[in-house]
Amino acid sequence: DVKGGPFAKQFTTALALLREQNPQFRHFAVISFFTDVLYTVRRDHPGVPIGFTRRHDHAQDMARLAGYTSYPWQLLMFTLDRVYDFFIYYALVPWLRVDMLETRSEDVSETYVRDVSPRPVLVWTVNDPVRKAFFKEIGCAVMTDTVNEMREEQ
Numbered sequence: 001d002v003k004g005g006p007f008a009k010q011f012t013t014a015l016a017l018l019r020e021q022n023p024q025f026r027h028f029a030v031i032s033f034f035t036d037v038l039y040t041v042r043r044d045h046p047g048v049p050i051g052f053t054r055r056h057d058h059a060q061d062m063a064r065l066a067g068y069t070s071y072p073w074q075l076l077m078f079t080l081d082r083v084y085d086f087f088i089y090y091a092l093v094p095w096l097r098v099d100m101l102e103t104r105s106e107d108v109s110e111t112y113v114r115d116v117s118p119r120p121v122l123v124w125t126v127n128d129p130v131r132k133a134f135f136k137e138i139g140c141a142v143m144t145d146t147v148n149e150m151r152e153e154q
Contacts, residue, residue, distance in 0.1 A: 008040040015045060031102050031122070038096050051100040051122060052093055056107055057081050089116065100141075105131065110138045 018025060030041045031051035038050045059080040063073050093101070102122040103112075113121050123135050124143040135142050 008034070008036045011037060012040050012044040015041070015048070019045075029100065031100075035092060035096065038098065042096060049099040050096065051102050052088070052096070052098045054085075054088065054101060054103040054107065056104055058084065093119070105135070105142075108135065108138075108140060113138050113140060 015030070029049040029051055030037070031053055032038055033053040033055050035052075038052060041048055041050055057078075059077040060074065063069075063077040068074075068077075092098075098119065100120045100122055101116050102124065105123045105126050108121060108123050121140045122143060123140045126132050126135060126142040126144050127146050132142055132144065
């Protein structure tokens with residue numbers, strides 16, 4: 001999960017060095033909600049899978065933090081979040097050739113997985129065995145804090 005800002009190029013330089021010095025690190029992906037990071041990785045390392053992290057209801061959260069809690073503000077922010085989602089899924093994700101989508105477990109449903117198909121969905125953080133089973137059943141990969149339990153399940 002890579003943070004953005006002025007560090008995108010520095011990250012890809014470090015990634016190249018890591019891959020050169022450690023050829024055993026062949027199976028990984030770069031995930032970020034910063035499009036500059038994803039663009040730079042795609043450009044400099046075309047074979048490395050990239051994933052876009054969805055920022056859930058970002059405008060609504062920012063409005064609440066700023067104290068804009070009235071109904072008109074919340075309606076406007078909800079609308080902006082839906083426009084943002086539309087832009088992400090139908091413009092930015094295809095343009096960047098994103099390989100997977102990452103999102104919070106609370107935002108995932110069978111409909112969501114079907115709508116973003118054929119891109120796989122990576123769900124964070126899922127520690128409950130019942131929820132893990134559900135997400136696997138609908139075709140998601142999961143991030144978990146209980147790696148040892150997952151090894152035992154396989």
